Amino acid sequence: GQQVMQIPQYQHVQEGEDFTTYCNSSTTLSNIQWYKQRPGGHPVFLIQLVKSGEVKKQKRLTFQFGEAKKNSSLHITATQTTDVGTYFCAEYQAGTALIFGKGTTLSVSS
Amino acid sequence: EAGVTQFPSHSVIEKGQTVTLRCDPISGHDNLYWYRRVMGKEIKFLLHFVKESKQDESGMPNNRFLAERTGGTYSTLKVQPAELEDSGVYFCASSQGEREVFGQGTRLTVV
Numbered sequence: 001g002q003q004v005m006q007i008p009q010y011q012h013v014q015e016g017e018d019f020t021t022y023c024n025s026s027t028t029l030s031n032i033q034w035y036k037q038r039p040g041g042h043p044v045f046l047i048q049l050v051k052s053g054e055v056k057k058q059k060r061l062t063f064q065f066g067e068a069k070k071n072s073s074l075h076i077t078a079t080q081t082t083d084v085g086t087y088f089c090a091e092y093q094a095g096t097a098l099i100f101g102k103g104t105t106l107s108v109s110s
Numbered sequence: 111e112a113g114v115t116q117f118p119s120h121s122v123i124e125k126g127q128t129v130t131l132r133c134d135p136i137s138g139h140d141n142l143y144w145y146r147r148v149m150g151k152e153i154k155f156l157l158h159f160v161k162e163s164k165q166d167e168s169g170m171p172n173n174r175f176l177a178e179r180t181g182g183t184y185s186t187l188k189v190q191p192a193e194l195e196d197s198g199v200y201f202c203a204s205s206q207g208e209r210e211v212f213g214q215g216t217r218l219t220v221v
Binding site for chain 1: 152158201208213215
């Protein structure tokens with residue numbers, strides 16, 4: 001079935017450094033959603049991208065959807081300790097549910 | 111608005127016992143989903159209700175898992191008998207469109 005691959009699995013950065021997580025699919029994605037799960041918490045919706053080449057920003061977070069709609073990235077500029085958590089990409093498949101990547105767990109040291 | 115509520119937040123049971131998880135979706139949300147995250151792995155889809163009907167239960171691991179959604183409102187997920195590999199965090203989510211809202215999850219530990 002459809003799989004969304006996400007890398008890296010873990011990333012540790014110093015506070016103030018940038019961070020990027022990538023999602024890739026072998027087939028064209030209809031959309032890509034990004035979620036953040038804080039330690040001990042639950043996935044919280046961040047954003048959805050639908051259009052080829054789309055770029056959206058939320059403060060220090062930049063989300064991109066590839067031109068071929070087969071990859072996406074989430075970039076955090078100048079990380080803060082509040083950015084700690086696991087970031088998941090997921091494709092929403094109409095009529096079924098979300099297909100998640102394995103997630104990237106970000107840790108930040110001050 | 112009230113969010114998605116799950117109960118209990120934690121459950122520790124012995125292998126062979128039965129556990130029932132409950133999810134109260136956001137009022138008015140027709141879609142209700144169950145997911146599971148086993149430690150260190152991805153969040154995996156279990157099943158999807160539209161109102162009281164099972165739309166897709168292709169993710170259910172085996173017949174030890176039974177989900178119901180009474181009257182299209184709250185949903186229960188029963189595991190009987192529980193096995194060690196059933197341990198993980200069970201998330202419920204609801205939606206009225208493409209954006210799903212997740213509950214806090216139930217952490218199930220089978221010992």
